[in-house]
Amino acid sequence: MDVAATQLMHIDSQQLMEQLAGSPSPLPVVKPLLAELLENAHQYFRQTLDADILVPHRAQQIDVILNCLWQHQHLHHDGLALVAVGGYGRGELHPHSDIDVLLLCADEDAINNNAESLQAFITLLWDLKLDIGHSVRTLQECSDEAAKDLTIITNMMESRLLAGDNSLLEQLHQRTRVDQLWPADAFFNAKWQEIQERHKKHKSSEYNLEPNVKNSPGALRDIQTISWVTMRHFSKGSLQALEDNGFLTEFEHQRLALSMQFLWRTRYALHMVAGREEDRLLFDLQRDVADVLGFEDDNRQLGVEKFMSQFYRNQLATLELADLLLLHFNDDFVKCGELGDIIPLNEHFFLCNGYLQLNDLELFAREPSWLLRVFNLMAQQPDAKGIHTNTIRALREHRHLIDESFRTNPEHNRLFMTLVRNKECVVRELSRMMRYGILGRYIPEFGQVIGMMQHDLFHIYTVDEHSLRMVRMLRQFRFGEDIRERFPVASRLIHRVQKKELLYLTALLHDTGKSTEGDHCINGGDIARHFCRQHNLRPTDSHIVAWLIENHLLMSHASQRLDLNNPEDIHQFALEVGDQHHLEMLYLISVADLFTTNPKLWTSWRAEQMRQLYHNTKAALRRGLANPKNKDDVISEIQQDVYDRLSAQGLSDERIQQLVGEPGDDYFLREGADNIVWHCSEIHQHGNSNKPLVSIRQTCDNEFEGATQIFVFMKDQPNLFAVTTATLDQLNLNIQDARIMTSEGEQNAVDTYIVLDENNQPIEDQQRLETIRATLEEALSQPDEFTTIIMRRTPRMLKQFEVETHVTMSNDPMMQRTVLEITAADRPGLLARMGAIFAEFGAQMQGAKILTEGEKVSDIFYIVDEMGNPFSDVERCEDLQEAILMGLDEQVEAQSAV
Numbered sequence: 073m074d075v076a077a078t079q080l081m082h083i084d085s086q087q088l089m090e091q092l093a094g095s096p097s098p099l100p101v102v103k104p105l106l107a108e109l110l111e112n113a114h115q116y117f118r119q120t121l122d123a124d125i126l127v128p129h130r131a132q133q134i135d136v137i138l139n140c141l142w143q144h145q146h147l148h149h150d151g152l153a154l155v156a157v158g159g160y161g162r163g164e165l166h167p168h169s170d171i172d173v174l175l176l177c178a179d180e181d182a183i184n185n186n187a188e189s190l191q192a193f194i195t196l197l198w199d200l201k202l203d204i205g206h207s208v209r210t211l212q213e214c215s216d217e218a219a220k221d222l223t224i225i226t227n228m229m230e231s232r233l234l235a236g237d238n239s240l241l242e243q244l245h246q247r248t249r250v251d252q253l254w255p256a257d258a259f260f261n262a263k264w265q266e267i268q269e270r271h272k273k274h275k276s277s278e279y280n281l282e283p284n285v286k287n288s289p290g291a292l293r294d295i296q297t298i299s300w301v302t303m304r305h306f307s308k309g310s311l312q313a314l315e316d317n318g319f320l321t322e323f324e325h326q327r328l329a330l331s332m333q334f335l336w337r338t339r340y341a342l343h344m345v346a347g348r349e350e351d352r353l354l355f356d357l358q359r360d361v362a363d364v365l366g367f368e369d370d371n372r373q374l375g376v377e378k379f380m381s382q383f384y385r386n387q388l389a390t391l392e393l394a395d396l397l398l399l400h401f402n403d404d405f406v407k408c409g410e411l412g413d414i415i416p417l418n419e420h421f422f423l424c425n426g427y428l429q430l431n432d433l434e435l436f437a438r439e440p441s442w443l444l445r446v447f448n449l450m451a452q453q454p455d456a457k458g459i460h461t462n463t464i465r466a467l468r469e470h471r472h473l474i475d476e477s478f479r480t481n482p483e484h485n486r487l488f489m490t491l492v493r494n495k496e497c498v499v500r501e502l503s504r505m506m507r508y509g510i511l512g513r514y515i516p517e518f519g520q521v522i523g524m525m526q527h528d529l530f531h532i533y534t535v536d537e538h539s540l541r542m543v544r545m546l547r548q549f550r551f552g553e554d555i556r557e558r559f560p561v562a563s564r565l566i567h568r569v570q571k572k573e574l575l576y577l578t579a580l581l582h583d584t585g586k587s588t589e590g591d592h593c594i595n596g597g598d599i600a601r602h603f604c605r606q607h608n609l610r611p612t613d614s615h616i617v618a619w620l621i622e623n624h625l626l627m628s629h630a631s632q633r634l635d636l637n638n639p640e641d642i643h644q645f646a647l648e649v650g651d652q653h654h655l656e657m658l659y660l661i662s663v664a665d666l667f668t669t670n671p672k673l674w675t676s677w678r679a680e681q682m683r684q685l686y687h688n689t690k691a692a693l694r695r696g697l698a699n700p701k702n703k704d705d706v707i708s709e710i711q712q713d714v715y716d717r718l719s720a721q722g723l724s725d726e727r728i729q730q731l732v733g734e735p736g737d738d739y740f741l742r743e744g745a746d747n748i749v750w751h752c753s754e755i756h757q758h759g760n761s762n763k764p765l766v767s768i769r770q771t772c773d774n775e776f777e778g779a780t781q782i783f784v785f786m787k788d789q790p791n792l793f794a795v796t797t798a799t800l801d802q803l804n805l806n807i808q809d810a811r812i813m814t815s816e817g818e819q820n821a822v823d824t825y826i827v828l829d830e831n832n833q834p835i836e837d838q839q840r841l842e843t844i845r846a847t848l849e850e851a852l853s854q855p856d857e858f859t860t861i862i863m864r865r866t867p868r869m870l871k872q873f874e875v876e877t878h879v880t881m882s883n884d885p886m887m888q889r890t891v892l893e894i895t896a897a898d899r900p901g902l903l904a905r906m907g908a909i910f911a912e913f914g915a916q917m918q919g920a921k922i923l924t925e926g927e928k929v930s931d932i933f934y935i936v937d938e939m940g941n942p943f944s945d946v947e948r949c950e951d952l953q954e955a956i957l958m959g960l961d962e963q964v965e966a967q968s969a970v
Contacts, residue, residue: 080112080113080116080125080126080129080270081108081109081112082133083105083109083133083136083137084151085136085139085140088101088105088136088137088260089140089143089144092140092141092144093144093562094270094350094476098141098196098200099142099196099199099200102137102141102200102476103200103201104202105135105203106202107136109130109133110167113126113129113130113167114167114910117340117341117344118364119426121337121341121365121366122337123166123333123339123340124333125161125334126340127164127165127336127340127595128163128164128165129167129900129951130165130166130167131156131160131163131164131165132163133200134171135234136478138154138171138173138197138234138235139154139234139235140236141193141196141197141824141951142154142193142235142236143235144750145188145189145192145193146189147189147193148235148236149182149186149236149237150178150237151177151178151179151181151182151237151240151402152175152177152182152186152190152236152237152240153175153176153178153230153233153235153236153237153238153240153241154173154174154175154176154230154232154233154234154235154236154942155173155174155175155176155231155233155241155244156172156173156174156231156232156234156416157172157173157174157227157228157230157231157232158170158172158205158227158230159172160172160173161227161230161231161232162230162898163232164648166336166339166340166343166349167343167344168203168343168346168347168348168349168350168433169203169343169349170203170204170205171197171202171203171205172206172227172308173205173206173207173234174206174207174208174209174214174227175190175193175194175206175207175208175209176209176210176211176214176236176240176241176244177208177209177210177211177240177572178210178237179210179211179212180210180412182210183208183210183875190208192207193228202521203349204369209245211240211243211244211404213250213935214228214244214247215247216751218248218253219254222254222259222262222263223249223580225250225254225259225637226300228244228245229248229250229300229303229304230246231245233612236433237529242516243746247296250303250304252480253305254304254585256304256305258603259301259304260301260304260401260402260790263297263300263301264402265296265507266297267294267398269447270536270683271289271495272291273287274287274288274289274743280527281355281529281532282352282353282354282355283352283353283384283387283766284352284353284385285335285338285339285351285352285353286339286343286351287351288387289387289391289629290386290388290389290390290391290394291335291387291390292332292335292336292339293329294390294391294394295328295332295335295394296392297394297398297545298314298328298394298397298398299311300303301398301401302314302319310326311329312324312325314397318537319397319400319401320397321465324393324396324749325627325802327389327835328390328393329394331386331389331390331393334382334383334386334468335386335390337365338353338361338383339351339366341361341364341554342357342361344364345360345361345364346466353380353383354530355529358376358380358527359375359376359527361379362375362379362380363375363379365379367379367382368496369945370936371589372589376527377524377525377526377527377937379437380525381523381524381525381534382523383523384522384523384525384534385522385523387851388507388523391507392507392508392509396461396464396508397461397463399427399458399460399461400402400461401462403460403461403547413425413426413521416586417449417453418430418449419431420435420442421449421463421963423453423456424460425457426455426456426458427456427457427458428446428449428450428453428456428460428462428463429460429462429463430460430462430463430466433462433466435466435489436469436470436473437470437473438473440473440478441483441484441487443467443474443478443510443884444487444488444491444510444514445458445487445493446463446467447501447505447510448487448490448491448494448498448501449502450500450501450504450535451491451494451496451498451500451501451551451773452494453497454496454497457652459504459508461912464508466511467508467509468508468509469701471508471509471510471513472550473808474510474513474514477772478514479514479587479606480606482608484514485607485608486608487604488514488607489573489607492576492577492969493573495652496510498543498547498576499543500545501539502540502543502580503540506522506536506540511968512968514862515580515581515584515603517581517584517585517587517599518536518539518584520583520584520587521534521535521536521583521584521586521587522534522535522536523536524536524587526584528928529670530670530673530925531669531670532669532670532672533669535583535584535586538583538668538669538911539579539580539581539583540580541580541668542580542664542668543579543580543958544662544668545579545663545667545668546566546572546576546579546664547576547663549562549563549565549660549664549775550563550566550567550572558679559663559679559912561659561663561683561686562660562663562664563657564659565656565659568656569656569657569660570856571613574609574613574617574620574657575620575657575660575661577600577603577604577616577617578620578621578624579663579664579665580602580941581596581599581600581603581617581621582596582620582621582624582661582665583596584596584599585597585598585599585621593621593622593623593624593625594622596622597618597619597621597622599621600614600617600621600653601614601618604617604618616654616657618742620657620658622660623648623658624661624662624665625665626648626649626658626659626662627658627659627662627682627685627686628662628665628666628682630645630685631678631681631682631684631685632678632681632921632923632930633921633923633932634744635741635919636681636684636685636688637688637741637743637744638703638705638742639692639700639706640642640700640703640704640886642685642688642689642701643692643697643700643701645685645689646693646697647693647697649689649693651693652690652693652694655686655689655690655693657774659686662682663682666678666682667716671830672832673924673925674831675779675832675833675836676778676779676809676828677778677779677808677809677828678808679827680778680779693771696855703737703741706740706741707737707740707741710741710744710745710748711732711740711742713745714728714732714745714748714752715728717745718731718749718752718753721753723752723756727756728752731752731755731756731783732748733820735813735822736813738813738918738919739813739822742811742813742919743811743824747781747783747824750769750783751783751785752766752823754767754783754785755785756858758785763786763849763853764784764785764786764848764849764852764853765783765784765785766783766784766845766848766849766852767781767782767783767845768780768781768782768783768841768844769781770834770836770847772951778834779808779827779828779834780824780826780827780828780829780835780841781824781826781827782800782824782825782826782827782844783823783824783850784796784821784822784823784824784825785820785821785822785823785850786820786852787819787821788814788819788820788821788913789819789855789856790911791855791908792821792823792852792855792907793810793812793823793906793907793909793910793917794905794907794908794910794911795851795852795855795902795904795907796823796825796848796851796907796908797810797854797903797904797907798851798901798903798904798907799847799848799851799852799904800825800827800844800848801900801901801903801904802847803843803844803847804829804830805827805828805829805830805835805844805920806827806828806829806830806832806924807825807827807903807920808826808827808828808922809825809826809827809920809921809922810823810824810825810826810837810917810919810920810922811824812916812918812919812920813823813918814910814916859942875895875896875897875898875928876895877894877895877896877897877956877957877961878893878894878896878958879892879893879894879953879956879957880892880893881893881943881952881953883942883943883944883950884934884942887934888936888942889935889936889942890934890935890936890941890942890959891932891933891934892933892934892935892956893930893931893932894906894929894930894931894932894933894934894956894960895928895929895930896928896929896931896960897928897929897930898924898929901963902929902931902963903920903922903931905959905960905962905963906931906933906956906959906960908959909955909956909959910933910935912955913948913951913952914937914938915936915937915943915952916936916937916938916940917933917934917935917936918934918935918936919933919934920932920933920934
């Protein structure tokens, strides 16, 4: 059917009644009709993307079907009515929306006398696979429930007759008049509370990896709430009614209408793609929805990223207008124009009931500097509730005055820096500036990243939201009592920074470079230099902001990739940092950036790695970059410390020598004295047993910055790493780090694994720890019989990403080993598959750094060949790389099907 050349399908009620009369059952008549109706609408949508026509059209056609079925079932008696409520009552139906109906009965006798027929009618609708939501109530029950239940009174407000006794609906409307049952202030306050709870449920942020088209802040439900409040007061719930009554300007009316249009189009496409009622933009649906709506990939952005950015920007605009209207309603409907408490602030502004109001709405036109001053004024009022609707409108109507001349005005630059330097309310006012469209105009590069998102599982917020959260995090380091235990180093260091505004500027600008092509760190540094010069910062201050932005990923990457106990690695990192001041500033920025990118990925182990890198680098800087610590000296110090501590436990020199053996220099550097003493003590207690030794403890005593450490000691075998990682994977443990050693003389495996549980927390439950220990012992007792092929359910969101597998090999001449770097899609069993490949090629593991970033893993393995040397044969290296590529791709494909 060429829908472009035909009308949408319209059901003829008379023809349908004739078909129903001639059929033994309604099912073979109505089912094909519903399928044709849906397919016809889908074809129309694919060609026009016009949900404004389709949403009411579907409701109209369902009206016809239900009316005919009501008559066919002989339910057209006095005292019975079929009433549409909810979204269907408004005349809106998306492809798979619930069809909410009320079977309205005059009284209990009407229910009892027609119970069988009513049940048969509902059963018929279920058999037709219609998404029916129904209730059966008497007039009295409707009245009673509407008086105490906000949802029910709202449904009654939007109810309309589909079939049956029309007088019943008239009685219903009389009995459930909202102005009689719900006073203005009670109705508004209840709706306001409903909004707050819904926003909180959806993380109190318009930004979410999988936003809800219906219920997220700034989505359809916010617009519907406005409609309900409007209907309560004007008997009409349209946007036109708001404009007619002076609550919306023509521009605001058009903007809300466009928001509704976009959200309807998105929701229609989402239902169509999902084939069910689905209001969450799930990761596995986002690409398909973007494709249906015509968003295409280009060199800079994926089509799905363009679509989601538009979605987030639409949410922001809708939320701004929704907030404005609700504040307006609060003033006019609840407070009824009462001035209340008035506190003059200056000749232009006063606080009325906690909201900032203008004396003269033309102030911004006469003195544009007040477009910034107003937020400084608000920052001086920490107890203020917000900005009054008239003031918000005035800001929005004059924000076009923020042009290049405005941005380069020294007085305006001073005002902005005054806000950033303010002691209180910095984030609150920056967020308000963004919401009202001021911040994006004042800093155009920031405006370009508002709503920008990356389609991955690592970045869970849009760039603008992440940046503001990062500023807030830095403020919390300074003022937050509740986070000092979780971030002890950052909470201490923040007080050593004299110019904290430099940190806030760094956070605000650090990702602005993503708006242009190229390395966003370098781009961001250039943007920062220009911004700092324009705002008259000292050259040294400009340098530190630009340097921090250019290097804001340096520390988090180094903490995952360097050997943090190797003085040579630490010295190299210290050379890049330069001095203690840069180190402290970089640590603060790195922690705030990583945590606010994705709090779930800020694991206790990552926290400990960052802290260890900071402390070790601090020690190197104190020693002096021209006087690096000698590796041999470090090893000697560790060996002496181990000897002294084991001697204190009563062990003889001979026994200590037996226990320590000849593990090689790497063992001392990578494990440190504390772990080595633990290892030796455990081996001593294990005695001459031939069983594998498995010992478990926490990496440190700090609850918030640690992990669980598993120590394995036994005779080395080729597939030991594969068996161990497979076992840990089956136990739902996430490996963060692996230090794999083989003693040079005894050929014993001395392996340490750092793990977290499925929630990325250390394991503290003693019963589970014992299960882990026993399971590992059993698997390692007969490693040849243990399967290393893992088949475990892959999380839904991970399946949506195709990450190309990359393998690179290089030799480290200093450490005399091969460094193998892997990037691949995150799937269960990858480490075990790597271990099996290493065993096949005779590669001996010396260690691994495991890093999971959202949907992908970036792992580093340190290996040597059978002779303990780096891999050097070119052909063999190529074969190993090819085997890894094939093996990991097979694992990803197999796991994606689970």
